[in-house]
Amino acid sequence: MNLSLRVNGAEQEALGVWEGESLLYVLRERLGFPGSKNACEQGECGSCSVYLDGELVCACLVLAAQAQGRAVITIEGLAEGDELHPIQKAFLESGAVQCGFCTPGLIVATHELLERNPSPSDAQIREALAGNLCRCTGYEKILDAVRQAARARSA
Amino acid sequence: MRFLQPRTLEEALELKTQAPEAVPLAGGTDLMVELNFDRRRPEAIMDLTQVAELRQWRRDDGELVIGSGMTYTRLLAELDRELPGLAIASRTVGSPQIRNRGTLGGNLGTASAAGDALPPLVAAGASIEVASRQGSRTLAITDFLVGAKRNALEPDELITAIRVPVARGPQQFSKIGSRNAMVIAVCSFALNLNPQARQVGTGIGSAGPVTVRAAAAEGFLQDALEEGRLWESHAEIPDSASVRFAELVAEAASPIDDVRGTASYRRRALTVMGRRTLAWAWGEYRGL
Numbered sequence: 001m002n003l004s005l006r007v008n009g010a011e012q013e014a015l016g017v018w019e020g021e022s023l024l025y026v027l028r029e030r031l032g033f034p035g036s037k038n039a040c041e042q043g044e045c046g047s048c049s050v051y052l053d054g055e056l057v058c059a060c061l062v063l064a065a066q067a068q069g070r071a072v073i074t075i076e077g078l079a080e081g082d083e084l085h086p087i088q089k090a091f092l093e094s095g096a097v098q099c100g101f102c103t104p105g106l107i108v109a110t111h112e113l114l115e116r117n118p119s120p121s122d123a124q125i126r127e128a129l130a131g132n133l134c135r136c137t138g139y140e141k142i143l144d145a146v147r148q149a150a151r152a153r154s155a
Numbered sequence: 156m157r158f159l160q161p162r163t164l165e166e167a168l169e170l171k172t173q174a175p176e177a178v179p180l181a182g183g184t185d186l187m188v189e190l191n192f193d194r195r196r197p198e199a200i201m202d203l204t205q206v207a208e209l210r211q212w213r214r215d216d217g218e219l220v221i222g223s224g225m226t227y228t229r230l231l232a233e234l235d236r237e238l239p240g241l242a243i244a245s246r247t248v249g250s251p252q253i254r255n256r257g258t259l260g261g262n263l264g265t266a267s268a269a270g271d272a273l274p275p276l277v278a279a280g281a282s283i284e285v286a287s288r289q290g291s292r293t294l295a296i297t298d299f300l301v302g303a304k305r306n307a308l309e310p311d312e313l314i315t316a317i318r319v320p321v322a323r324g325p326q327q328f329s330k331i332g333s334r335n336a337m338v339i340a341v342c343s344f345a346l347n348l349n350p351q352a353r354q355v356g357t358g359i360g361s362a363g364p365v366t367v368r369a370a371a372a373e374g375f376l377q378d379a380l381e382e383g384r385l386w387e388s389h390a391e392i393p394d395s396a397s398v399r400f401a402e403l404v405a406e407a408a409s410p411i412d413d414v415r416g417t418a419s420y421r422r423r424a425l426t427v428m429g430r431r432t433l434a435w436a437w438g439e440y441r442g443l
């Protein structure tokens with residue numbers, strides 16, 4: 001089947017998609033957006049987190065065909081050209097990135113959190129990021145990064 | 156594999172009659188895992204997320220009629236006061252990403268004993284509306300859940316709505332797992348107190364092949380509250396009665412040993428959750 005959807009503001013078309021493919025697969029393998037990571041394909045790790053029509057979802061659990069005609073925003077859509085998004089900068093500056101595999105998903109999830117709640121408490125940060133796993137950092141630096149991003153946003 | 160995407164309920168039911176092999180897809184949080192891991196290769200998939208009727212809810216007397224496509228996130232935003240027990244359970248489901256997509260209809264479709272929406276729906280005496288092109292029928296949820304991961308749907312039927320009475324009093328839900336987020340219940344328990352009808356409702360999750368009521372525990376507690384005139388006096392429930400209630404809850408379960416826990420742990424956990432939820436709910440009733 002052929003699919004058309006908006007990704008990061010631009011119309012995209014994927015031709016000859018198998019009906020059982022996930023949105024994550026189509027983004028990474030067919031449309032050239034490898035930013036969203038594939039680590040578990042079962043909704044457990046959050047490294048494939050994207051916005052689908054403004055809602056935070058695991059792209060691995062969306063059937064690509066369900067995204068027909070809808071708007072997706074991936075990690076690639078957050079930076080402005082070569083200028084990193086402030087949340088990306090906060091992650092780098094806080095040392096919240098080690099292997100980096102979880103980072104795109106965590107940044108999209110953090111983005112969604114701060115849109116809803118610009119100054120979250122620690123408990124709210126933990127709750128919002130509960131679906132994103134990191135095997136490297138032990139999470140403390142990630143919490144630092146989210147706090148720093150929230151401060152930068154309100155400054 | 157064929158992909159079907161009806162826009163209306165009528166169209167969906169028509170398609171399901173023509174292609175009963177088509178597997179319904181809502182939020183995909185159960186079904187996509189099966190597809191991704193090649194555990195299932197259906198001939199056809201029918202996406203229900205574009206069917207507006209399935210996303211709506213309405214009031215009907217003292218009941219809510221909730222479209223099967225209701226997600227946990229929307230339930231928490233729109234119906235948390237009407238259905239506090241289901242709201243507590245919904246908050247424990249997966250992660251924000253899972254709650255944004257996962258639906259009540261999907262939880263009923265999967266019909267896992269570990270489905271967290273099921274104990275509060277059982278405790279509240281919910282019923283399930285299913286429909287085919289021939290017409291619709293309404294089943295008590297305990298008749299809908301027929302076995303381990305089995306429900307009473309016919310091949311040409313879809314789950315259209317969940318009918319559930321608005322809470323008349325305190326409702327509670329408790330779930331045991333290895334951490335707070337992203338856990339499948341080791342076991343769970345839901346309690347529903349209805350002071351107007353002088354009724355007690357219960358639901359036991361993940362401690363047997365299906366989600367069940369603890370009917371003897373309900374009867375015992377109703378009698379104890381009645382005989383002690385506790386509904387009227389708002390007095391404390393005697394310890395002996397709470398303990399007996401919790402024992403009867405555990406006796407209603409038929410747990411097994413599996414990777415998440417042993418049968419004896421589950422029984423023990425149910426007695427703790429039985430007492431605990433009763434203390435919380437009765438405390439709320441007493442205005443504490």
Ligand SMILES: Cc1cc2nc3c(=O)[nH]c(=O)nc-3n(C[C@H](O)[C@H](O)[C@H](O)COP(=O)(O)OP(=O)(O)OC[C@H]3O[C@@H](n4cnc5c(N)ncnc54)[C@H](O)[C@@H]3O)c2cc1C
Nearest residue numbers: 043181182183184185186248249258261262264270271314
């Ligand atoms: C990481 C992760 C964590 C999870 N954590 C929890 C948890 O804590 N608690 C919990 O209870 N569940 C949990 N789940 C399971 C899942 O999220 C829930 O069961 C959810 O309610 C499924 O809803 P869905 O809309 O995504 O279902 P889908 O995957 O779309 O469908 C599930 C099944 O129901 C059928 N179905 C769906 N809608 C209908 C309908 N209208 N009529 C007929 N059949 C239908 C489908 O054919 C399929 O068989 C988790 C899943 C993941 C991936």
Ligand code: FES
Nearest residue numbers: 041043045046060
């Ligand atoms: S790859 Fe989607 S949640 Fe892990």
Ligand code: FES
Nearest residue numbers: 099102134135136
């Ligand atoms: S930095 Fe390696 S998984 Fe998070």
